Amino acid sequence: EAQVTQNPRYLITVTGKKLTVTCSQNMNHEYMSWYRQDPGLGLRQIYYSMNVEVTDKGDVPEGYKVSRKEKRNFPLILESPSPNQTSLYFCASSLGTSGNEQFFGPGTRLTVL
Amino acid sequence: QKEVEQNSGPLSVPEGAIASLNCTYSDRGSQSFFWYRQYSGKSPELIMFIYSNGDKEDGRFTAQLNKASQYVSLLIRDSQPSDSATYLCAVTNYGGSQGNLIFGKGTKLSVKP
Numbered sequence: 001e002a003q004v005t006q007n008p009r010y011l012i013t014v015t016g017k018k019l020t021v022t023c024s025q026n027m028n029h030e031y032m033s034w035y036r037q038d039p040g041l042g043l044r045q046i047y048y049s050m051n052v053e054v055t056d057k058g059d060v061p062e063g064y065k066v067s068r069k070e071k072r073n074f075p076l077i078l079e080s081p082s083p084n085q086t087s088l089y090f091c092a093s094s095l096g097t098s099g100n101e102q103f104f105g106p107g108t109r110l111t112v113l
Numbered sequence: 114q115k116e117v118e119q120n121s122g123p124l125s126v127p128e129g130a131i132a133s134l135n136c137t138y139s140d141r142g143s144q145s146f147f148w149y150r151q152y153s154g155k156s157p158e159l160i161m162f163i164y165s166n167g168d169k170e171d172g173r174f175t176a177q178l179n180k181a182s183q184y185v186s187l188l189i190r191d192s193q194p195s196d197s198a199t200y201l202c203a204v205t206n207y208g209g210s211q212g213n214l215i216f217g218k219g220t221k222l223s224v225k226p
Contacts, residue, residue, distance in 0.1 A: 033214070042218035043157065043201060050212070058213055090156060102147075102214075104156035 002027045004105035006091050012111045013081060021076045021108050023091030031094045032074040033058070033102070034066065036087040043090070049074055081112040115140040117204050119217035127225050132189040134220050136202030139183070146178055146185045149201040151219065157201055161187070192224045 004025045013019055025032065033048035035058075045058030049068040063085055065077040074093075078085060088109050094102040116139040126132045134148075145164055149157040163169045163176040163185065175188040185204075189196055199219040205212045 035216075040218070043203075043216040045214055045216075048213065056213065059215065101159040104158070107156060 002103070004091055004093050004103050006089075006105040006108050008108060009106060010109050012113065014113050015082055016080050019078050019081060019110075021078075021089060021091075021110070023074045023076065023105060024072050025093040025103070026072065027093065027103065028071065029093035029095055029103075030071070031102075032068065033092045034064070034074070034076045035090045035092065036060065036085075037090060037107075038087050046076070046089075081110075083112050086110060086112050115143075115204075115215050117202055117215050117217040119200075119202055119220045121218060122221040123223050124220055125223045125225060126192050128192060128194060130192050130224075132192045132196065132222055132224070134187040134189070134200050134202075134222065136185045136187075136204075136217055137183055138185070138202075138204045138215075140204070140206060140215075141180075141183065142206040143180075143183075143204045145205045146176070147203040147205075147214070148174075148176060148185075148187045149203060149216075150196075151199045151201060153198075160200075189222075192222075194224045194226050197222055197224045 007022045030051050034046040035043050037043045044060045047066040049055045091105040092102045118137045147162045148160045151157040161176045163178045169176045173190045177186045199221045201219045202217040205214045
């Protein structure tokens with residue numbers, strides 16, 4: 001089944017404890033992206049990647065890192081999480097050109113205490 | 114700061130009516146425009162994309178783009194209760210691609226039986 005998977009789906013952690021949210025797609029998509037969704041603020045892009053080893057900042061990259069060593073994986077790293085990073089996170093992927101559909105993962109709900 | 118504005122709603126329409134959802138954007142360099150639908154608690158899913166001025170139809174959905182007015186809209190004909198969701202407008206200045214995708218905060222649509 002073609003899909004984008006994220007792990008974990010739910011995570012409660014404490015300030016300053018490094019964490020990684022994994023994202024994997026099995027559709028051989030070139031484009032991958034991370035978003036956070038907050039009430040009243042909508043969906044905001046954190047980082048995106050047009051291909052392996054190519055990443056760019058979105059609108060809210062501060063406090064996050066990403067890497068794209070393989071085509072299928074695009075992990076989101078929070079080196080020192082803070083409470084303002086409590087949010088719902090979505091990973092997405094697409095073929096990357098000509099408006100191809102962007103498939104979203106199921107979301108990761110992160111709470112930083 | 115590039116912005117995408119949508120009326121938050123809720124927009125309430127009776128079943129069978131036409132629902133009209135509107136979006137304005139601030140960046141005149143924007144080239145690609147997308148409409149996503151998000152059901153409560155679920156991931157966004159792409160409904161339509163449009164690049165050129167004018168109308169684009171897909172089934173019950175019509176996207177309309179007016180670059181001079183920096184305005185994009187989505188019409189849903191014969192609205193069904195299953196269309197009740199939040200509709201997100203998204204914009205990028207990458208031609209044909211998704212790149213740095215900026216989302217509006219979404220319009221909540223309610224279709225009453």
